[in-house]
Amino acid sequence: xxxxxxxxxxxxxxxxxxxxxxxxxxxxxxxxxxxxxxxxxxxxxxxxxxxxxxxxxxxxxxxxxxxxxxxxxxxxxxxxxxxxxxxxxxxxxxxxxxxxxxxxxxxxxxxxxxxxxxxxxxxxxxxxxxxxxxxxxxxxxxxxxxxxxxxxxxxxxxxxxxxxxxxxxxxxxxxxxxxxxxxxxxxx
Numbered sequence: 001x002x003x004x005x006x007x008x009x010x011x012x013x014x015x016x017x018x019x020x021x022x023x024x025x026x027x028x029x030x031x032x033x034x035x036x037x038x039x040x041x042x043x044x045x046x047x048x049x050x051x052x053x054x055x056x057x058x059x060x061x062x063x064x065x066x067x068x069x070x071x072x073x074x075x076x077x078x079x080x081x082x083x084x085x086x087x088x089x090x091x092x093x094x095x096x097x098x099x100x101x102x103x104x105x106x107x108x109x110x111x112x113x114x115x116x117x118x119x120x121x122x123x124x125x126x127x128x129x130x131x132x133x134x135x136x137x138x139x140x141x142x143x144x145x146x147x148x149x150x151x152x153x154x155x156x157x158x159x160x161x162x163x164x165x166x167x168x169x170x171x172x173x174x175x176x177x178x179x180x181x182x183x184x185x186x187x188x
Contacts, residue, residue, distance in 0.1 A: 005034070008105035011152040015109040015159070019150070019181050020053045032169030034104040035077060040095040042121040043132060044072030044174045047161065047186055049112035049148045063115060066186040070178040074119055080171045081121075081141065091139065094124035105151040111181070114146035114163055117172065143171070150181045161186065 009027075016024045048065045052058050075098060081091040121137040122130040141163075149162045159181050163172040178188035 004102035004104070005106040006103040006154045007107065008152060008154055009107040011105070011154075012107035012109045015150050015152065015181055018183050019109065019111060019185070020051075021183050028110065030106065030108065031166065032164070034100060035170055037097050037099045038075035038173060039078055039093060039097050040073060040122075041076045041081070041093040042074055042095065042119050042137070044068055044074045044176075045118040045120055045138070047117055047148060047174070048115035050115055051112040053112075053185075061113075064112075064185060065115075068176070068188075070176055070188050072174050072176040072179065074117075075173045075175075077171050081139070084142075091121070094122045094130055103154045105154055108149045108151040108162075109181075111148045111150050111161075111186075114143065114148045116140050116142040117163060117174070141172070146171075 013024060046065055046067045048063065050061045050063050052061050055062070076093070079090070081093060083089040083091060118138065118140050120132050121139060123133045123137055124130055143163070143165070145165050145167075147164055147166075149164055150159060151162070152159050158175070159179055161174040161179070161181075162170050163174075164170045176188060180187045
């Protein structure tokens with residue numbers, strides 16, 4: 001099924017200018033489509049990325065870690081979270097499946113190569129209630145050739161983050177009421 005997308009080029013350019021403190025030099029066509037649904041798996045704790053923002057020499061990169069200052073809802077594809085020591089083994093997750101209603105953005109901002117995302121995954125009680133267990137179910141997610149992207153939802157005008165690869169498309173979406181993508185980086 002082809003997702004309905006709307007033109008969000010101006011939002012993507014504004015986000016890039018704000019985050020990178022310079023104008024974009026190229027436009028890259030989105031070669032994948034947005035997922036129609038994902039599973040809400042827990043709360044994002046931090047995003048880690050490598051960026052050349054603020055660098056005069058654009059070949060120089062610096063590592064950044066943004067610790068979430070407010071709750072971040074995290075959605076994943078069902079086949080995404082895997083055991084680091086045994087990639088064939090899926091990490092069991094709990095949480096509701098959420099359908100993403102159109103429209104979705106046609107344009108997005110490539111923020112940076114991804115170093116990782118830290119997540120606190122839901123656990124399900126016997127009665128079916130979800131909770132975040134204290135000091136348990138905290139994972140650091142890393143992936144080869146992963147990228148951190150940002151976009152503005154065309155309907156709500158709220159920014160969101162997502163993890164993607166060129167070949168695999170979107171693997172994870174991260175949202176939050178106070179999430180912002182600014183010149184200082186990812187805030188909120």
